Amino acid sequence: MRKVTTLLGIGAAVALTLSMGAMASASTAKARPDNTGSCGPTCVEVSFLQPGRQWVQVDYYGRTGTGTANNLQARTDTNPNEDFRPDGEGAIIPVYCASPGVAAINSILTNNQCELLFNAGLDSSTAFQLQFSPLGVESNMCSGTVGDANPVNGDRIRLEPCGATADTLWIADSPDSGPHGSVPYINGASSNYSNPLVVTAVSGAPKYQKLEVRWLITDTAGIVSDRQLVVLEPGL
Numbered sequence: 001m002r003k004v005t006t007l008l009g010i011g012a013a014v015a016l017t018l019s020m021g022a023m024a025s026a027s028t029a030k031a032r033p034d035n036t037g038s039c040g041p042t043c044v045e046v047s048f049l050q051p052g053r054q055w056v057q058v059d060y061y062g063r064t065g066t067g068t069a070n071n072l073q074a075r076t077d078t079n080p081n082e083d084f085r086p087d088g089e090g091a092i093i094p095v096y097c098a099s100p101g102v103a104a105i106n107s108i109l110t111n112n113q114c115e116l117l118f119n120a121g122l123d124s125s126t127a128f129q130l131q132f133s134p135l136g137v138e139s140n141m142c143s144g145t146v147g148d149a150n151p152v153n154g155d156r157i158r159l160e161p162c163g164a165t166a167d168t169l170w171i172a173d174s175p176d177s178g179p180h181g182s183v184p185y186i187n188g189a190s191s192n193y194s195n196p197l198v199v200t201a202v203s204g205a206p207k208y209q210k211l212e213v214r215w216l217i218t219d220t221a222g223i224v225s226d227r228q229l230v231v232l233e234p235g236l
Contacts, residue, residue: 141161
């Protein structure tokens with residue numbers, strides 16, 4: 001059974017990543033590529049413990065249309081398709097839910113989702129969206145799953161309009177965190193937050209790896225799969 005306690009927000013997750021990962025490896029940290037200079041520290045690089053932190057989330061075709069796939073590719077300093085910016089960070093209550101079972105005004109969560117999140121002990125968790133912002137320019141398209149539908153195991157990560165549905169909302173599952181500040185991220189539209197769907201790196205072609213939502217995978221010791229442990233690093 002998944003542990004349920006108060007979760008870290010993206011800001012804390014990024015800070016933890018720096019303190020436990022990049023800053024601990026100061027001799028090699030400067031060697032890692034970053035977001036484009038136009039996006040800079042307001043953007044984040046999104047990677048996984050497996051296949052490794054030199055693979056980062058990209059908008060695969062560089063398009064801003066609904067349904068454009070998000071994958072992992074090798075990091076660079078110049079690819080604007082890597083530029084993603086956290087957006088709408090805030091606690092489930094009061095930012096997204098006014099109270100247990102009651103959605104906040106203009107929230108992307110429904111009353112039922114607010115009830116399910118409360119029942120799963122996630123009402124104090126911090127949630128955010130991840131907006132594609134090539135060269136620092138907001139696109140109003142966010143990383144998510146199929147819009148206006150409950151995601152299912154194996155759904156691809158893709159661009160959807162920001163702020164339209166909970167499919168673009170991500171919740172940090174810090175009780176299941178791993179090394180280097182890595183954390184699983186739950187999709188906000190999951191119909192079962194106690195057994196959640198989390199973003200997962202899936203093996204693909206030699207030049208890219210697919211991103212999907214999959215059920216949280218743990219071993220017999222309760223350790224989460226490295227392919228579900230996300231590292232967030234601010235751009236420079």
